[in-house]
Amino acid sequence: MNDNNPPLQPSRSKPWNDPRVRAIFFQVVALAAIAWSGWTLIENTLANMESRGISTGFGFLDQSAGFGIIMSLIPYDATYSYGRTFFVGLLNTLLVSAMGIVAATILGFIIGVARLSSNWLIAKLSLAYIEIIRNIPILLQIFFWYFAVLRSLPTPRQSVDVGGVFFLNNRGLYLPDPIAQPGFGWVEAALVIAIVAVVIIKRWAKKRQLATGEIFPTVKVGISILIGLPLLAYLATGGPIEWDIPALKGFNFGGGITLIPELAALWVALTLFTAAFIAEIVRSGILSVSKGQTEAARALGLHNGLTLRLVVIPQAMRVIIPPLTSQYLNLFKNSSLATAIGYPDLVSVFMGTTLNQTGQAVEVVAMTMAVYLTVSLLISFFMNLYNRAAALKER
Amino acid sequence: MTEQMQSEQGQTVVDSAKADKTIIHVEAMHKWYGSFHVLKNLNLDVAQGERIVICGPSGSGKSTFIRCINRLEEHQQGKIVVDGVELTDDVRHIDSVRKEVGMVFQHFNLFPHMTVLENCCVAPIWVRKTPRKEAEATAMEYLKRVKIPDQANKYPGQLSGGQQQRVAIARALCMKPKIMLFDEPTSALDPEMIKEVLDTMIELASSGMTMLCVTHEMGFAKTVADRVIFMDGGEIVESAPPHDFFDNPQEPRTQQFLKQILHH
Ligand SMILES: Nc1ncnc2c1ncn2[C@@H]1O[C@H](COP(=O)(O)OP(=O)(O)OP(=O)(O)O)[C@@H](O)[C@H]1O
Ligand SMILES: [Mg+2]
Numbered sequence: 001m002n003d004n005n006p007p008l009q010p011s012r013s014k015p016w017n018d019p020r021v022r023a024i025f026f027q028v029v030a031l032a033a034i035a036w037s038g039w040t041l042i043e044n045t046l047a048n049m050e051s052r053g054i055s056t057g058f059g060f061l062d063q064s065a066g067f068g069i070i071m072s073l074i075p076y077d078a079t080y081s082y083g084r085t086f087f088v089g090l091l092n093t094l095l096v097s098a099m100g101i102v103a104a105t106i107l108g109f110i111i112g113v114a115r116l117s118s119n120w121l122i123a124k125l126s127l128a129y130i131e132i133i134r135n136i137p138i139l140l141q142i143f144f145w146y147f148a149v150l151r152s153l154p155t156p157r158q159s160v161d162v163g164g165v166f167f168l169n170n171r172g173l174y175l176p177d178p179i180a181q182p183g184f185g186w187v188e189a190a191l192v193i194a195i196v197a198v199v200i201i202k203r204w205a206k207k208r209q210l211a212t213g214e215i216f217p218t219v220k221v222g223i224s225i226l227i228g229l230p231l232l233a234y235l236a237t238g239g240p241i242e243w244d245i246p247a248l249k250g251f252n253f254g255g256g257i258t259l260i261p262e263l264a265a266l267w268v269a270l271t272l273f274t275a276a277f278i279a280e281i282v283r284s285g286i287l288s289v290s291k292g293q294t295e296a297a298r299a300l301g302l303h304n305g306l307t308l309r310l311v312v313i314p315q316a317m318r319v320i321i322p323p324l325t326s327q328y329l330n331l332f333k334n335s336s337l338a339t340a341i342g343y344p345d346l347v348s349v350f351m352g353t354t355l356n357q358t359g360q361a362v363e364v365v366a367m368t369m370a371v372y373l374t375v376s377l378l379i380s381f382f383m384n385l386y387n388r389a390a391a392l393k394e395r
Numbered sequence: 396m397t398e399q400m401q402s403e404q405g406q407t408v409v410d411s412a413k414a415d416k417t418i419i420h421v422e423a424m425h426k427w428y429g430s431f432h433v434l435k436n437l438n439l440d441v442a443q444g445e446r447i448v449i450c451g452p453s454g455s456g457k458s459t460f461i462r463c464i465n466r467l468e469e470h471q472q473g474k475i476v477v478d479g480v481e482l483t484d485d486v487r488h489i490d491s492v493r494k495e496v497g498m499v500f501q502h503f504n505l506f507p508h509m510t511v512l513e514n515c516c517v518a519p520i521w522v523r524k525t526p527r528k529e530a531e532a533t534a535m536e537y538l539k540r541v542k543i544p545d546q547a548n549k550y551p552g553q554l555s556g557g558q559q560q561r562v563a564i565a566r567a568l569c570m571k572p573k574i575m576l577f578d579e580p581t582s583a584l585d586p587e588m589i590k591e592v593l594d595t596m597i598e599l600a601s602s603g604m605t606m607l608c609v610t611h612e613m614g615f616a617k618t619v620a621d622r623v624i625f626m627d628g629g630e631i632v633e634s635a636p637p638h639d640f641f642d643n644p645q646e647p648r649t650q651q652f653l654k655q656i657l658h659h
Pocket of ligand 2: 459
């Protein structure tokens, strides 16, 4: 030891050399810059609107809208308020997004697995599907389904008629509408009982497997109970459902449920487009599980189904979930292309017609953006919850 | 059969001593990868409790051969009978053979999303339909035998290579197999971990397990093996008890191979 050496000084003697201080400093500067630009933007807009005589605030939401919307999940007509148009559009957006996410997930998983099939034709067909669909802009595909396919269907008078209950024409797909009659409560009660019973059976089967090792066919029995019990109740109470069957009245159909072509086209296009990306995600997820894993499972005597369920899928899901989340977000945001074919989603109704009529650009745009932001963050949040549950506990 | 007797003359004594039951019977077996003839006319009978070491240069088909025995690879010609069941396309035959044949891989292949204990219990529970309590008790027993009961609730990623390989051995043993196959179980390990795995395998051998090991650990072959098989170019070139095999190899290819590896 050499005592002549001066003691080592911590090199962070000056605060601006301390990385932590620097980090905080730069963050404060960045925040200040953002706040300043945001404020300038808002101030400018407000000044512009004032000079053009547009009042600010959310008072317009209570005014009567005065325009019709072709499809609404809640009661709506032209006498309702602008505020109501917001909810009509929001629900329509959520409807097509939810339908799209469910369908695209199912289709995407099927095509992703098919892509890995050892059957040459199936594998090549899936490859062709993926390559064609994901390389054509989504807007073009929406136009294709709307104008080329659905709009060119026959007119209501020449509808495609399936058994006198389903009708397909250029105004949409018409389905019979089930209307509950007195006594239907029994069927609903039976369904609730069936669900409870299945939950109990599942618990019992698991306990029994732990205790005796016997595996109970939970899925088969569960499905039969879920279908069988309500069906029994339905038959026992003498079929308390009446079908409102669509019928041609004048130039168009009345009664039943209508799936309008705008919704159908948007749904099909979003589903097919997103499924192509999900298929690739699923494929890479499955491929990310090494061949050694499958071999080890096989060598232990686990058959194909169990290998997939216990070994491959749990590991693949970790790789699949994050990019799957961004596909869900894409689909949700792409649903705003509804405007192009006139499906009354949030953007088309609220940011379109309502904004045009009221001129309340700041409020309308802010509300719409807030919706997309909130729903997107919610989707991410739930997918992250799932991802955390599926994550590997390693090291 | 006569041909086989001749080619395994050195073996007849050992065979008759243990000849009570042949547990693996391979007869005139061939395998191709596309047009590449990997395995050529393999013949082998393994008696119950016999310990066999397979060695040979890289690419000689050792892995392919033992993987045919639990049908991870399929053969195109000839016959493989394991514990009285012939391996064909019949899925039930394959499943029943795999229940009785445990396998340990070079790269362990533990399931990373399951704890050590779950790794050991998954097959007994789902294939043998053992109650979980019982499966866990058995698993703990085998984990004790491979000397890592304290790691039972860790994940494979938290263990050293040697520990992982011992878990892999315990996992295979939990199915109570009649035969254990090892494909270079120590060649992915650091030298200081090789011994702990070999000790586990020696202990297993002394318990009377039928074992087929592909390995280049010649010390292990000398102490444990009843027979050493040398493969080259997809053929079984020589098959002899270890003292004959190492001290008095008959085939020039074997002599050359031994010269190479013993000089290392
Ligand atoms: N799936 C496959 N497709 C085509 N050829 C293969 C395949 N697997 C192995 N081979 C070839 O078969 C031959 C035998 O391979 P194998 O893995 O059985 O050799 P090995 O004796 O185990 O060699 P090593 O000591 O390197 O593990 C090699 O030439 C290899 O290239
Ligand atoms: Mg090998």
